[in-house]
Amino acid sequence: xxxxxxxxxxxxxxxxxxxxxxxxxxxxxxxxxxxxxxxxxxxxxxxxxxxxxxxxxxxxxxxxxxxxxxxxxxxxxxxxxxxxxxxxxxxxxxxxxxxxxxxxxxxxxxxxxxxxxxxxxxxxxxxxxxxxxxxxxxxxxxxxxxxxxxxxxxxxxxxxxxxxxxxxxxxxxxxxxxxxxxxxxxxxxxxxxxxxxxxxxxxxxxxxxxxxxxxxxxxxxxxxxxxxxxxxxxxxxxxxx
Numbered sequence: 001x002x003x004x005x006x007x008x009x010x011x012x013x014x015x016x017x018x019x020x021x022x023x024x025x026x027x028x029x030x031x032x033x034x035x036x037x038x039x040x041x042x043x044x045x046x047x048x049x050x051x052x053x054x055x056x057x058x059x060x061x062x063x064x065x066x067x068x069x070x071x072x073x074x075x076x077x078x079x080x081x082x083x084x085x086x087x088x089x090x091x092x093x094x095x096x097x098x099x100x101x102x103x104x105x106x107x108x109x110x111x112x113x114x115x116x117x118x119x120x121x122x123x124x125x126x127x128x129x130x131x132x133x134x135x136x137x138x139x140x141x142x143x144x145x146x147x148x149x150x151x152x153x154x155x156x157x158x159x160x161x162x163x164x165x166x167x168x169x170x171x172x173x174x175x176x177x178x179x180x181x182x183x184x185x186x187x188x189x190x191x192x193x194x195x196x197x198x199x200x201x202x203x204x205x206x207x208x209x210x211x212x213x214x215x216x217x218x219x220x221x222x223x224x225x226x227x228x229x230x231x232x233x234x235x236x237x238x239x240x241x
Contacts, residue, residue, distance in 0.1 A: 003027055004053075004078060004079065004080075005030065005083035005085060005222065006074075006085070006122065008032045009033070009089070010031045010032055010043065011032075012039050012189075014211045014214050014215070015087040017211035018211075019043065020046060021216065021218065023052035028052050029047050029055075030074055031044055031057070032056075055074055055077070055078055057071065061089075061114035061117055062117070064116075067121070068120075068121050071122060072121055079125075080125035080128065081122050081133070082126070082131070083136070083222050084118065084122050086115060086135070086138060086160075088110075089138065090110045091150065091190060092153075093149040093153065095148075096151040099151065099152060104152045108152060111159075112156040112163075115159075123171070126174075127176070132175030133174075133175070133177075135176065136180070136181060137180045139157040139160045139161050139182040140182055141240050144158075144233070157182075160180065164233070165231050169231065172231075177227065177230035178230055179221050179226075179230060180232070181214060181217055181233075181234055182236070182237070184237025185202065185208045185238070185240070187209070187210055188211065203240055204240070205239055209237070214236055217234060
C-alpha cells in the first residue's frame with residue numbers, strides 16, 4: 001500500500017509541483033484546495049495518471065473547525081497520513097505604517113494559525129500508526145531575514161520556523177521528522193510583478209527558482225534517505241541569504 005501525504009495548497013504552484021513529484025515516487029496524495037475547483041480537478045487527473053490514489057479536500061486553512069472536520073473525515077475514510085506538507089499560505093504586502101488590521105490579521109491567521117489548524121488533527125493518528133512519518137512546513141527567506149513591505153508575512157513565516165523546530169523535538173522519539181523549507185523567489189503567482197532586473201539584483205544566481213526545485217527537496221525530505229534529518233530549516237534561494 002502506498003503511503004499517503006497531505007499537501008495543502010496543492011492545486012497549483014509549489015504545492016502542485018510537490019504533489020506531482022511525490023506521486024511520481026509512489027506516494028498517494030490528499031490534495032487540498034480552497035477555492036479553485038477546476039485547478040484541483042486538473043491536478044487530480046495528473047496525479048491519477050501517475051498512478052496515485054487521490055482524495056480531495058476543500059477548506060480554508062484559517063477556518064479551524066472546517067479544517068478539522070475535513071481532515072478527520074479523510075483520515076477516517078482513508079487512514080492516517082504518513083506525511084504532511086504545510087504549503088498553503090497568502091501574502092498581503094504593504095509598508096507597515098500603512099498596514100491595516102485586516103492585512104495583518106489575514107496573513108497571520110492564514111499562515112501561522114494554519115500550522116496548528118492543519119498539523120494538529122494529523123498528529124495523533126500519525127503517532128498511533130507507529131510507523132514514523134514526515135512533516136514539512138513552508139516558510140520563506142522573509143521569515144529568516146525579514147523583507148520590506150512584508151512585516152506581516154515575515155512574522156507569520158518566522159513563527160512557522162519556531163513552531164517547526166519545537167514540534168520536531170516532541171515528535172523525534174516517534175520517528176516523525178519535522179523540517180522546514182524556506183524558498184526564496186520562486187516562479188509562482190505570488191511574485192509575478194517582480195521585474196527581472198530586480199531579480200538579478202536580489203539573487204546571486206540571477207534568476208528565480210522553479211516550483212520543481214522546491215519539490216525536489218520536499219521529495220527528499222519525505223524519503224527514507226532523510227530519516228535522520230529533523231529540526232532543520234533548509235533555504236532554497238539561489239544565494240539570497
